[in-house]
Amino acid sequence: MKIRIAGAATTEFGELWKTSPRELAREAITGALKDAGKKYDEIDALFVGNMLAGMLGNQANLGALFAEELGISVPAFRVEAACASGGLALHNAINSILAGQYKTVLVLGIEKMTDSSSDEVTAGLMAAGSDEERQAGLTFPGIYALMAQAYMDKYKVSEEVLASVSVKNHFHGSLNEKAQFRRLITVEDVMKSGRIADPLKLLDCSPISDGASAVIIEDENQKSSKPVFITASETASDTLSLHDRESFTTLSAVVRASRKAYEKTGIKPEDIDVAEIHDCFSIAEVIATEDLGFSKKGEGARDIQKGKRTIGKGKIITNPSGGLKACGHPVGATGIKQIVEITQQLRGQAGKRQVKDVKIGLTHNVGGSGSAAVIHILQN
Amino acid sequence: MVGIVGYGIYIPRYRIKVSEIAQMWQKDPNEILTGLKVLEKAVPASDEDAVTIGIEAGKRAFAMAGIIPSKIGCVYFGSESHPYAVNPSSTIAAEYLSIGNNYLAADLEFACKAATAGLQVSMSLIKSGQIDYGLVIGSDTAQGKPHDALEYTAASAGCAYILGDKKSEVIVNIIITSSFTSDTPDFWRRDGMRYPSHFGRFTGEPAYYNHVLSEARDLLSKSKFKPEDFDYCVFHMPNGKFPRVVAKKLGFSKEQLEPSLIVDRIGNPYSASSLSGFAAVLDIAKPKQKIFLVSYGSGAGSDGFIFETTENILKKKKGITVSKQIENKKYISYSTYLKHTHIL
Amino acid sequence: MITTPVKLWRRQKNIASLIGIEGKILNWTIIRVPARSFANQAPYPVVIIELKNKEKMVGQLVDWEKEDLRKGKKVIAVLRKSLPMDPESIIAYTLKFKPHEDH
Numbered sequence: 151m152k153i154r155i156a157g158a159a160t161t162e163f164g165e166l167w168k169t170s171p172r173e174l175a176r177e178a179i180t181g182a183l184k185d186a187g188k189k190y191d192e193i194d195a196l197f198v199g200n201m202l203a204g205m206l207g208n209q210a211n212l213g214a215l216f217a218e219e220l221g222i223s224v225p226a227f228r229v230e231a232a233c234a235s236g237g238l239a240l241h242n243a244i245n246s247i248l249a250g251q252y253k254t255v256l257v258l259g260i261e262k263m264t265d266s267s268s269d270e271v272t273a274g275l276m277a278a279g280s281d282e283e284r285q286a287g288l289t290f291p292g293i294y295a296l297m298a299q300a301y302m303d304k305y306k307v308s309e310e311v312l313a314s315v316s317v318k319n320h321f322h323g324s325l326n327e328k329a330q331f332r333r334l335i336t337v338e339d340v341m342k343s344g345r346i347a348d349p350l351k352l353l354d355c356s357p358i359s360d361g362a363s364a365v366i367i368e369d370e371n372q373k374s375s376k377p378v379f380i381t382a383s384e385t386a387s388d389t390l391s392l393h394d395r396e397s398f399t400t401l402s403a404v405v406r407a408s409r410k411a412y413e414k415t416g417i418k419p420e421d422i423d424v425a426e427i428h429d430c431f432s433i434a435e436v437i438a439t440e441d442l443g444f445s446k447k448g449e450g451a452r453d454i455q456k457g458k459r460t461i462g463k464g465k466i467i468t469n470p471s472g473g474l475k476a477c478g479h480p481v482g483a484t485g486i487k488q489i490v491e492i493t494q495q496l497r498g499q500a501g502k503r504q505v506k507d508v509k510i511g512l513t514h515n516v517g518g519s520g521s522a523a524v525i526h527i528l529q530n
Numbered sequence: 531m532v533g534i535v536g537y538g539i540y541i542p543r544y545r546i547k548v549s550e551i552a553q554m555w556q557k558d559p560n561e562i563l564t565g566l567k568v569l570e571k572a573v574p575a576s577d578e579d580a581v582t583i584g585i586e587a588g589k590r591a592f593a594m595a596g597i598i599p600s601k602i603g604c605v606y607f608g609s610e611s612h613p614y615a616v617n618p619s620s621t622i623a624a625e626y627l628s629i630g631n632n633y634l635a636a637d638l639e640f641a642c643k644a645a646t647a648g649l650q651v652s653m654s655l656i657k658s659g660q661i662d663y664g665l666v667i668g669s670d671t672a673q674g675k676p677h678d679a680l681e682y683t684a685a686s687a688g689c690a691y692i693l694g695d696k697k698s699e700v701i702v703n704i705i706i707t708s709s710f711t712s713d714t715p716d717f718w719r720r721d722g723m724r725y726p727s728h729f730g731r732f733t734g735e736p737a738y739y740n741h742v743l744s745e746a747r748d749l750l751s752k753s754k755f756k757p758e759d760f761d762y763c764v765f766h767m768p769n770g771k772f773p774r775v776v777a778k779k780l781g782f783s784k785e786q787l788e789p790s791l792i793v794d795r796i797g798n799p800y801s802a803s804s805l806s807g808f809a810a811v812l813d814i815a816k817p818k819q820k821i822f823l824v825s826y827g828s829g830a831g832s833d834g835f836i837f838e839t840t841e842n843i844l845k846k847k848k849g850i851t852v853s854k855q856i857e858n859k860k861y862i863s864y865s866t867y868l869k870h871t872h873i874l
Numbered sequence: 875m876i877t878t879p880v881k882l883w884r885r886q887k888n889i890a891s892l893i894g895i896e897g898k899i900l901n902w903t904i905i906r907v908p909a910r911s912f913a914n915q916a917p918y919p920v921v922i923i924e925l926k927n928k929e930k931m932v933g934q935l936v937d938w939e940k941e942d943l944r945k946g947k948k949v950i951a952v953l954r955k956s957l958p959m960d961p962e963s964i965i966a967y968t969l970k971f972k973p974h975e976d977h
Contacts, residue, residue: 285933287918289905296920345904347907
């Protein structure tokens, strides 16, 4: 499979009080069109990834809404898979091109979270979990905290080692003008930050953010000056509840989806140069690097602590954008932002964040506590 | 003969000391302790109510009785802290106890004697052959108005009694029951008001004492028994003083009364008061022992019962005994008490 | 998350069958920043427990002490209210777990 990325752009991520969802979309879409050297009427279809607009903003019908922002009444779709909405929207867009239905497709990932109070957002995000989890009073930090405890007990990893994930991602974020947080933090900062759900602390958790990202994809036969291709797009699902799974220290959906991606492309984990990982919580990145095969089971956290995933120091660099922790996590936008980041890396356009000699990139987007996983492999 | 085939009691684990409450209002703790003869009272958790407590007690009663819940033919739930003003506690309890749909049901209210009234109704339904088994629950999360005298004693607990008439199942027979009732406004709560009101010393002689003593004397004369014929006696316990005075006046000894005096350690759980004292006695009773019980509900009335244990009392498996639950406790401060009782 | 009367009613039989079920704690966390519908209750523990038949459940732990939060601690399922309550709406009863004393 070879899908060409014609254009890619993202807004800044953060608490964008003054910017409405429509304005966010317009900025991302305009940026992607400009990057692609295309006009509005060259788009055949629009896919939108978003999770919370209905619950928090009382707005459904997002396909039509953002097609209106695009300025033309093209076929428009909204795809939702909690925090994997962006990645899954791209997966569906790719399928529509492979099916021969459309030639040039715009994929928009967008989320506006700061219009609601944080306890409303916490409740809204729990829509990604199960009824039983909600009844139990769990929050997403709580669900991942349960995973963190299981992981830390099993592999004898301390909270200090886990803290190195956020430290690395803040370092990367400091190099990214679009990131929500650009300040450096230390392990001590993480350890001192307030507890959210034991053992996870404030600085172990990704923030509440606004933002939008967009990519324009085409089948490989369209002309383009900056060739970056998506060579794999795989997804898998798993149980809604964490406790219904066999293991709390691995996301089987990630293992299955990435395995399919590796098999179809013939690429091995060690061939990956750079990856954007879904670090909604520090433990999520640790488990992901193991599930994706970058680190051996139980060594993910220590590898990150040793600098193996850091720009300028390591080999398979993870979250050069700053990840969800430092770049920000407007839920529906993240999956597309990850694609934008890897595209820029593969084009050599990542500025201070540029990883050297990048040939193969991977994005890892997860919904809920692992109930949905979407993996993309990109190459130049 | 109709009797009890199983019982269960649940006392919430939190306690607040009477001295802690006294200190809040800068009263001399010793004065309160001597006057009321109550050391501490049981406080429910923030997420407990009369229904959840009643269900816990009900589960324990079924574990002892060993009968299938769907055999229950009537459910009466007595409380003065029903969670809803309109929506029956009896059906919520019945549903979560898996009783099915074929049962008579109603919620009862008669201050602290709602559940003993329920015993009388259930007993009559079984006696008349209308049903085989009945469930009676008395449960309360009594609210004491801050700074009021009743704050020291208004407590929380739940009791469940399952009645039947199969000789092989009954652990204690109901020999006789009667009531002494009048319209005496000693203690009341208006609709919509959070706390009850009372008329101080009027709740003593003309109310509690008059009804308990009158019923007790009527029952003794009707049954031709004398106080010495009983192994145990149980009276409604609004505080530690009243039941001791009444027992003495009637001619019962300290030893006969002592095992039932749970009020000293858990306070007054209203509809579960006399029935918890009764459960404490049943926990230690032997076969062929007679028990004298008179409850009291403000407004006012007293239900009197003469019980006699059977051979089966030692055969049925006892759940967590009253004395064990009294010991299983965690003390809380006055501010935590306010959180638990939803004032904060 | 407001439980509607219909949802509460539909869940009854399932919850009724689970009251009194025993299990052991596998993992636990303490929620300190709750979702809106659990405001005022934090901090409270949430536990994943394993039943005797190896099935797993998740629920709030009540009547707890710090020492109860350990792998292997025995718990029992009880019915409690779901807080906080809106004064006009239906009372939602839900399954929670509490430390189990052996008797």
